[in-house]
Amino acid sequence: MSDITFEFVDAAGNHGTATATVSNITAKSKAKPGTVVLSDDNGYDTALQDGKYNVTMNMWYGENGRIYKLYENDVLIDTKILTDNSPNAQTVVSAVYGKKNGTYRYFAELTNAFGTTTSGTHVVTVSKAAPDKPVLSNDNWDGDGNFKVSMNMWWGTNGGTYNLYENGILIYTEVLTNHTPNAQSSVMTVTNRAIGNYEYRAEIVNYAGATSSDKMIVKVTK
Template sequence: MPQPPVEESEPEIEPPTDTAVSKPAKPAISNDNGWDNGVLDGTFHVVTNLWWGENARVYKLYENDVLIDTQLLTAHTPGAQTITTIITNRQNGTYKYYAELSNDFGTTRSDLHEVTVSQALPAKPVIASDNWDGDGNYTVRMDMWWGTNGTTFNLYENNILIHTQNLADTTPAAQSAEKPVTNKAVGDYVYQAELVNAAGSTRSDVMTVHVTK
């Protein structure tokens, strides 16, 4: 009695072997701080490029001599390799970066690359009121026209916090917020707005509202 044909199993495919014969070629580092949104804020990308040559299997990025990112890479010598690290919420200052690329034959370090952050704090807001008639009911409005956004809006009246509001961060787009004020007695009221983000806070100039009736 004839036997049914035996199905052949699929051959095992071994992973490709990289052809590197020495340690990785030297990488170059760049960043997009200021190019991404026009603001030298504390959120940007550090990009490491190996343009051609012996490839790496491991990438490490150091910030001020502290290891902040490690990634495993697919090597395909002599093709280019590009690795990106996202940097967020850095305060104003200068940050020094270097990358290390490694394979079975050794490690190659990039040159030092500096990034200056000078606009991490929220841009300065301005405030106004619509108390044209001098009564005790009016609205205090905050506007930040362009720049690094805040994620929280605080309003102070006579140096006392009277209102807090969460804001969406869409840097460098404008931000605004309003606070209705009611039933104020005759007198002077001094207001100041504050925008807060992960790097710190920025306050507006003070504004005095005169309630006369």
């Protein structure tokens, strides 16, 4: 019989522990776990270093661990109970998502009754969490007050919301479907504008921030 203590952090950042008593565990290991190696697949799915990826722990051969813990920037983010099949390999995948641009340091601990083995530090750099830049165009070829304003984000990290501003005022909002890294587009019909110049700016937003287009001037002449 043995006691296993779990550490956790809730969404508000509060730390806590919980202890479970476990009996009848058959252990094949005879020493502390073998060498622990971390890797990641950031960019494998979209070719973008975005904020969604997997961190994988491998212990290729040796004494197995019973408890796996993964730390991100020294904070525990994942814990799993493993099966001891020493000396076979052990693999654990931890899903990471919602990370903003920055550098994230990971290390893993693999623990059994004989001790704990800690991996080296594995660094993941996120550089494409925010949406890529949208481009505006229009079809006001005749100069009247009725035209279409089109937004295109040709390739890159997608956004979930599209905002269109006219002379600094938000005039249109649309919910977008995220299918990174494919293109995103939207068309808004503008009507009955008086003679004058109109400045437009597009903005694509996701959890990591907002990315704006260059400003576009449309001239209404009749």
